[in-house]
Amino acid sequence: MMQFLRFGVVGTAGFVVDTAVLYAGLALGLGLYSGRAVSYLAAASTTWALNRAWTFRAAPRAPMARQWALFLLVNLIGFACNYGTYALLVAGVPLVAAHPVLGVAAGALAGMVGNFWLSRRFVFNASRAAA
Template identity: 75%
Template sequence: MPRPAQRPPQNWSRHAALAGQAFRFGVVGTAGFVVDTATLYLALWLGAGLYGGRVLSYLAAASGNWALNRAWTFRAARRPGGHAGAARQWALFLLVNLVGFAVNYGTYAALVASWPLAAAHPVLAVAAGSLAGMTGNFVLSRRFVFRGA
């Protein structure tokens, strides 16, 4: 006896929306990686050093990521009103993403300290750190910063 055609799960559209958000978050993260790397190399050129330069580059990338995620990835989320509300959301984004930053920066620092190739080409360590922190940042941002997305 032939099996009846299976219907897609009822939550399919919700899963598709979540997958779309995750994809957009990844695209934004890729843009953040470019900003992070460019800012790091600029900071190194200005003499900031591998560790201090990375703090500056992370802040630049995270700020850009917040703006892009707010405008594109989580555009359906409730938005706090006015300039003060946006500033609070940006600060919350940075605060919540400290978990991802700890993983990101820890991975970067471990690679720069232990792998001569990463110390010579910090972009490798930046990439590894970015990937390591991205999943946690997505979950935490969606839950705490861009609620209702």
């Protein structure tokens, strides 16, 4: 349970990064969809680093580049839930299109449980670290 709570705190930090990068991308001329793809990658990289250092700190250390890539790979399911929720809301709810942070929040919640399970099972798993 403590791991899940730490994962939630890290997810909150990821949400802040996601939102900040999205709004920066929008200010630089990226659209709502391409800006979100960039912001998601920044947030996923941030949450991987924080989860490695804090949430799953007791897990054996796999090589960083390999573990980061594995984190991104196994969390594609969570990404699909996250980005899919965001895209549906931006496309269908004018309030969300005007305030994309609402879609980012809804997407983050949609992907959180799956991302936790996948991360714990496949990325930060003692039996897989040596593989």
